[in-house]
Amino acid sequence: MTRISSSQNRSRLAAFVPLALLATTLIAGLPNPNPPRIRPTASRIRSLKFLPRESRFVTGSVDGEVLLWPGDSSDPPVALARSTAPVSDLEFSPSANVLAAAFEGVHVELLRLDSNQVALRIDVPAVRVLAFSSDGRALATGTRTGEIAIWDAATGQQITRLEGHRDIVTDIAFAPSSDILATGSQDGRIRLWNWKSRELVRTLVEPHSTILSIALPADSTTLSAVHFDQTVTTWDWESGAKLRQRVGQSHSVGATVSKETGQIAVAGRRGRLAILRDDDRLTTLQYFGQEFRNLAFSHDSRRVIASGAESGIAGWSLDRLRAPVGIGWIPPLYYLCLAAAIVVAVSDWRMAVVHLVLLDGFRDLARKLSADEPRLMTVAILIPWGAVVLSAMLRNRDRVRQLVREHRSILVVGAATVAMLIPAAGHSMLQRPQGASLAALGAVSYLSPFFGIILGYLIAGEDDALHRAARCYAVVCCAFMSGALLEYARADFRGLGGIQFDWIRYFAGSALTLVSGFYRSPTGLGLHAGQATACCLLLAARRPGSRSALWIAATLYCLLCLVLSGRRKMLLLAVCVGALLGIHYFWGLLRKRRRLLAALAVQLVAALAILAIVPSQSLPNQLQYALTTFREGIARVPQIGRDLRTTLAQAGPFGYGLGTVTQGGQFLAPHDLHTWQEDGISRVAAEMGVGGLALLLAGFGIGAWKMMRVWATTPHEYRFAQAVLIGATCGHVASYLESHQAFSGDASASILAACFVGFSLRLSETRQESSSARV
Numbered sequence: 001m002t003r004i005s006s007s008q009n010r011s012r013l014a015a016f017v018p019l020a021l022l023a024t025t026l027i028a029g030l031p032n033p034n035p036p037r038i039r040p041t042a043s044r045i046r047s048l049k050f051l052p053r054e055s056r057f058v059t060g061s062v063d064g065e066v067l068l069w070p071g072d073s074s075d076p077p078v079a080l081a082r083s084t085a086p087v088s089d090l091e092f093s094p095s096a097n098v099l100a101a102a103f104e105g106v107h108v109e110l111l112r113l114d115s116n117q118v119a120l121r122i123d124v125p126a127v128r129v130l131a132f133s134s135d136g137r138a139l140a141t142g143t144r145t146g147e148i149a150i151w152d153a154a155t156g157q158q159i160t161r162l163e164g165h166r167d168i169v170t171d172i173a174f175a176p177s178s179d180i181l182a183t184g185s186q187d188g189r190i191r192l193w194n195w196k197s198r199e200l201v202r203t204l205v206e207p208h209s210t211i212l213s214i215a216l217p218a219d220s221t222t223l224s225a226v227h228f229d230q231t232v233t234t235w236d237w238e239s240g241a242k243l244r245q246r247v248g249q250s251h252s253v254g255a256t257v258s259k260e261t262g263q264i265a266v267a268g269r270r271g272r273l274a275i276l277r278d279d280d281r282l283t284t285l286q287y288f289g290q291e292f293r294n295l296a297f298s299h300d301s302r303r304v305i306a307s308g309a310e311s312g313i314a315g316w317s318l319d320r321l322r323a324p325v326g327i328g329w330i331p332p333l334y335y336l337c338l339a340a341a342i343v344v345a346v347s348d349w350r351m352a353v354v355h356l357v358l359l360d361g362f363r364d365l366a367r368k369l370s371a372d373e374p375r376l377m378t379v380a381i382l383i384p385w386g387a388v389v390l391s392a393m394l395r396n397r398d399r400v401r402q403l404v405r406e407h408r409s410i411l412v413v414g415a416a417t418v419a420m421l422i423p424a425a426g427h428s429m430l431q432r433p434q435g436a437s438l439a440a441l442g443a444v445s446y447l448s449p450f451f452g453i454i455l456g457y458l459i460a461g462e463d464d465a466l467h468r469a470a471r472c473y474a475v476v477c478c479a480f481m482s483g484a485l486l487e488y489a490r491a492d493f494r495g496l497g498g499i500q501f502d503w504i505r506y507f508a509g510s511a512l513t514l515v516s517g518f519y520r521s522p523t524g525l526g527l528h529a530g531q532a533t534a535c536c537l538l539l540a541a542r543r544p545g546s547r548s549a550l551w552i553a554a555t556l557y558c559l560l561c562l563v564l565s566g567r568r569k570m571l572l573l574a575v576c577v578g579a580l581l582g583i584h585y586f587w588g589l590l591r592k593r594r595r596l597l598a599a600l601a602v603q604l605v606a607a608l609a610i611l612a613i614v615p616s617q618s619l620p621n622q623l624q625y626a627l628t629t630f631r632e633g634i635a636r637v638p639q640i641g642r643d644l645r646t647t648l649a650q651a652g653p654f655g656y657g658l659g660t661v662t663q664g665g666q667f668l669a670p671h672d673l674h675t676w677q678e679d680g681i682s683r684v685a686a687e688m689g690v691g692g693l694a695l696l697l698a699g700f701g702i703g704a705w706k707m708m709r710v711w712a713t714t715p716h717e718y719r720f721a722q723a724v725l726i727g728a729t730c731g732h733v734a735s736y737l738e739s740h741q742a743f744s745g746d747a748s749a750s751i752l753a754a755c756f757v758g759f760s761l762r763l764s765e766t767r768q769e770s771s772s773a774r775v
Contacts, residue, residue, distance in 0.1 A: 015340040015355065022333040022362055025326040029369045030493045033322045036287050036306075036314035039069070045307035046104075047089050050298045052096040057296065057305060059313065060087025066101050066111070069313075080111055081118065089129045093136040093153070100139060100153075102127045108141060110153065122156045124149065131172040140181060140195070142169025148183055150195050160198050164191055170211050176218040176259075180237065184211030190225055192237055202240050206233050212266075215257030224264065226255035232264055232276060246276060254293040254306075261301040267292035269502040269513055270487075273306060275318065283321065286497075287314055288490040324494065327371055334359075334366045334377060341384035349391040353459065354472055356384055360748055361480040364520035368495045378520075381748050382444060389451045392458045403457050407761055409706050413699045414450045420695050421446060421658060424688045428657030435657070442659025442687060444747045452751035456758020466721070466759055467542055470535035473752075477532035478554055481561040483517030484525055488564055498522070505566060507625050514566035520746075526570025527749055529562040533574055534728040534756070537581075541720050563622050568629040569738045573731030575629060580727035584719055636738060640679045647682040648690070655689035662687065680736040700733065707760070714764040725760040732756070 047060040055071025064083035081101060088104035098119065099111045108127055110120040126143040132153065133140070139153045146165035151158055167187040174181055181195040190204040190211060210228040216237065217224075223237040229252070234243045254267035264276040269291055275283040292306040292314065305315045337359050345352035360381065367377040393400050404411050421443055428442070429435035460466040487496040498521050503514040514522035533555055540551035562574060661683050677683045685693045707726050714722045732753045 015344045015351075018333060018336040018340050019355065019358055019362070022330070022337055022366065025329050025333060026362065026365055026369060026495070028325045029327055029330070030495055031325075032286065032492045032494055033324050034285055034316060035492065036285070036316050038289070039313040039315070041307075041311045041313060044309065044311055045294060045313060046087050047102075048294055048296045048305055048307055048313065049090045049092060050296055050303075050305075052092055052094075053299050054096075055298065055303070058090055058099060059307070060090050060101055062086040064103060066090070066099070068113075078116075080113075080116060081109055083109075088127070091130050091132055093132050094134060095136055098136070098153070100130050100132065102130050102141065104128060105144070108139070108151075110139075120153075120156050122151055129169055129172050131174055133174045134176045138174075138195075140172050140174065142172050142183060144168045146185060146187075148172070148181075148193075150181075160195060162193050162195065162198065162200075164200060164203075165189065171214045173214050173216050175216045175237075180216070182214050182216055182223055182237070184214045184225060186210045188227075190214060190223070190235075192223075202237070204235055204237075204240060206231075206242075206245075212252055213255040213257055213264075215259055215262075217259055217262050224257050224262065226252060226257065226264060226266055228252055232266070253291065254295055256295040256297060258297040258301045260299060261297075263297065263301045265295045265297060265304050265306075267295055267306060267308075269504065269511075270497050271308075271490075271492075272497070272502070273304070273316075275304065283318075285316060285321075286492075286494065288487070288492050288496065290314075324369065327369060330366050330370050331374065331377070334362070334370075335380065337362075338380055338384050342387045345384060345387040345391045349388050349395065350459070352384065352388045352391070353455075353469075356381070356388065357473055357476050359384075360752070361476050361518075363748075364499075364524060365480075365483075365495050365518045367520065368499055368518075373499055378746060379441075382448075385748055385751055386451070389455050392455060396458050396461065399458055399461050400454065402765075403454065403761070406765065407706070409702050410450070410453060410761075413702055414447075416695055416698075417446055417450070420688055420692055424655065424658035424692065427654060428659055432657055432660065438657065438659035440659070442662050445659070445662040445750070448747040448750040449754040449757075452754025453758045453761070455751065456755030457762045458758070459755065460759045460762040466763060467539060469755075469759075470538045474532050474535040474539065474551075474554060474558075477528045477535075478557060480518050481525065481529055481532070481558065483519070484515050484529075484561040484564045485517075487515050487517050503566070505625065507621060510621065512566060512621050512625055515561075515564040517561070522565040522567045523570065524746070524749070526562055526565035526567035527753070529558050529565060530570045530573035530731065531728065531752065531756070533558040533562065534577055534724050537577065537724050538721055541724075563626045566622060566625060568626065568632060569735040571626055571629045572734040572738065573728055576731035576734060577724055577727035580723040580730070581720070584723040636679075640681060640737070643677060643679060643682045644685060644693075647677055647685050648693075651686045651689065653690045655685065655687045655692065658687055660687055679738060703733070710760055710764050718763065722760060722763055725756050725763065728756045729760060 041061065043061040043063040043065070045059045045061050048057055050057045056069060058066060058068050058080065060066050064085050064087060065079060066081040066087060067077035068080055069077045080099065083103045083106070085103040085106040087101055089102040091100045092098070097113055099113060101109050101111060103109065105126050108122045108124050108130060109118050111117070112119045124141050124143065126145050127141050128144050129142045131140050137153055138159060139151045141149050141151065146167055146169060148162040148169060149158055150160045165183065165185040165187055167185050169183055169185050171184045172181065179194050179196045180201065181193045182190060183193070184190050188205065188211065192201040192204070193199065194201055206227065212226045212228060214223060214225045221236055221238045222243065223235045225233050227233065232246045235241065236243055252266045252268055255265065257264050266274045266276065268274065271287040271289060271291055273285040273292055275285070290308040290310040290312060292308040294307045296305050302319050303315065303317055305313055307313050341352050341355045341359060344355055363377060363381055367373050425439035425443065428439040432438055459469050483496055486493060495518055498516045503522050505512045505514065515525065516522050517525050519525040519528065536551045536555040536558055540548050540555060559574060562571060661677055677686050681693065681696065684696045707729065711722060711726060
């Protein structure tokens with residue numbers, strides 16, 4: 001027996017070798033391999049341009065100063081002009097001897113570089129952008145009010161005036177070999193004018209937001225445009241036909257297009273810079289020191305410079321970029337870890353759970369650092385989770401029978417769900433391309449919570465197993481949530497932030513950027529932070545002493561990461577846990593009537609304190625935003641009803657079919673469905689129609705009744721742990737109702753969330769059995 005045990009231990013340790021290799025590779029690949037060269041500036045830069053065929057460049061600042069910078073030397077810049085108004089745009093004439101500077105809202109100055117003198121000043125109210133014609137004789141200006149004017153660059157006389165845009169003109173470009181002028185606007189339209197005849201030739205409209213940058217390359221009839229929502233569109237401007245559309249950088253805040261090579265540089269939030277080439281190769285550079293808004297290519301597109309919301313100019317040499325360390329090894333190591341987890345699950349399913357909790361933490365980071373960020377990494381982890389559940393059920397048949405016998409309502413809801421999935425799956429397979437794949441992914445979305453309940457029930461089957469599981473999960477989450485603090489502190493590491501997407505919310509008059517850390521998205525960070533908060537509370541209340549103080553500190557750390565994530569739907573988990581604990585303690589005080597007045601006084605003081613804090617403008621924006629959770633949650637309830645009515649009207653009584661808007665919609669994206677459901681109720685109605693909606697409501701009712709029964713049968717000394725588990729479950733349900741928490745393409749998150757239900761079901765049984773044994 002001893003030899004067999006030693007062999008098993010060696011095989012378990014060997015299974016963790018791929019995890020150790022994966023962790024080492026990820027850590028080695030985290031540092032930024034291409035840090036930019038930073039040149040400090042006295043004030044924030046609003047515009048910058050390279051001199052034609054030179055390495056020198058000019059900048060315009062919010063202080064109204066125009067500076068000429070040397071190319072590669074560290075010599076100080078030379079001042080060219082200065083005004084009281086900010087510089088909004090700079091443009092060189094084709095001969096490169098004249099620089100036009102737009103001083104926002106006031107005038108345009110034409111500066112002669114050979115004499116460093118102002119050759120001409122043109123008063124243009126509300127001016128924002130400008131461009132020279134290919135011969136340098138005409139200068140076009142665009143304003144904040146949507147007007148375009150053409151000026152004689154020699155005399156400053158207005159040649160013509162073009163009107164048509166309804167919002168800010170964001171960019172202007174002359175066609176190199178014709179009389180065409182292209183103008184892009186914040187209204188989402190690109191207008192093509194024959195500026196000499198004042199004729200509007202064509203309007204190009206794409207259902208996207210602000211046009212950030214446009215370009216008409218030489219010797220070509222194509223026009224490239226970068227939109228705010230990360231898309232890059234190319235048209236044939238002569239025919240108006242859209243040639244192709246590519247993904248650049250999400251929530252773009254700045255962009256430029258090289259007229260010589262057609263390369264596109266797109267600046268995203270949190271210091272991301274995407275270089276998109278004609279062959280669709282995408283190179284992502286990032287520097288978390290500042291957020292870039294203004295970009296410029298050198299004439300040969302071998303260098304790019306960027307400025308942002310802070311004082312400083314970042315520069316990269318694109319022909320000297322280094323590949324990240326170990327990037328090619330990450331996917332094979334990740335899939336090797338999945339295979340190892342399956343092997344471990346065959347012999348020891350509990351150890352495999354530990355293996356998968358660790359691997360689930362590595363999963364999002366591994367995907368971010370992989371070359372193509374493959375979505376397969378998100379789905380493939382379901383295979384070892386399935387192996388773990390199957391192995392646990394086979395090795396614990398008696399406990400599975402006990403679960404079915406003691407909690408038949410779970411079996412009834414599961415059977416009804418399967419019965420409802422069959423016609424919905426048939427609908428998808430008959431009506432949709434890739435219908436079988438859609439149905440399979442959709443079935444995983446709805447069935448994974450039931451497997452999570454079974455797994456949680458079996459994990460908590462042994463004495464003290466619940467606390468061991470909570471400790472394992474809390475420690476792993478606390479380690480991986482360090483990425484949230486690093487991102488908030490602007491650490492220059494790859495893997496921080498969302499996957500090709502930066503989540504923002506407009507709050508308190510500014511854009512609040514949500515934090516993802518090492519996780520795929522703020523939702524992932526919020527989910528794990530909320531669940532880790534519940535686990536730390538369980539461990540803190542287990543026994544008093546120094547360890548309790550440590551777990552209380554860990555609870556506060558998890559709450560901090562939860563607030564930084566900015567996902568209010570995940571904050572509902574902490575709110576529900578806190579509410580259940582409050583009810584638990586308040587009920588205990590009610591049983592001691594002499595403390596009733598004290599309890600009421602404490603709650604009144606707490607309520608007054610919250611009311612005093614919420615309006616405070618001195619708190620960080622993240623905390624102010626988090627404090628709106630309850631108010632905004634109530635305000636969304638009527639919207640959920642309206643969305644449900646709209647969904648039923650669009651999808652009909654039978655829905656679109658299984659998988660069309662849950663995981664299948666995430667990975668296969670049916671293009672014929674022009675719909676979006678924010679809340680979980682509408683998503684079920686969209687896939688399974690009225691029948692699925694009725695099943696969901698019945699399931700919630702049965703679940704609420706079951707949780708009350710579980711609470712009633714739990715001994716009083718274990719009510720704290722039960723309050724935490726039931727509170728976490730209520731938080732998951734509330735977040736699902738609010739915004740489809742677990743149905744966004746991540747079924748493994750559903751499994752982990754549903755484990756809390758299994759813990760809760762088993763906790764009361766285990767403690768009652770222990771109490772009976774003691775009696």
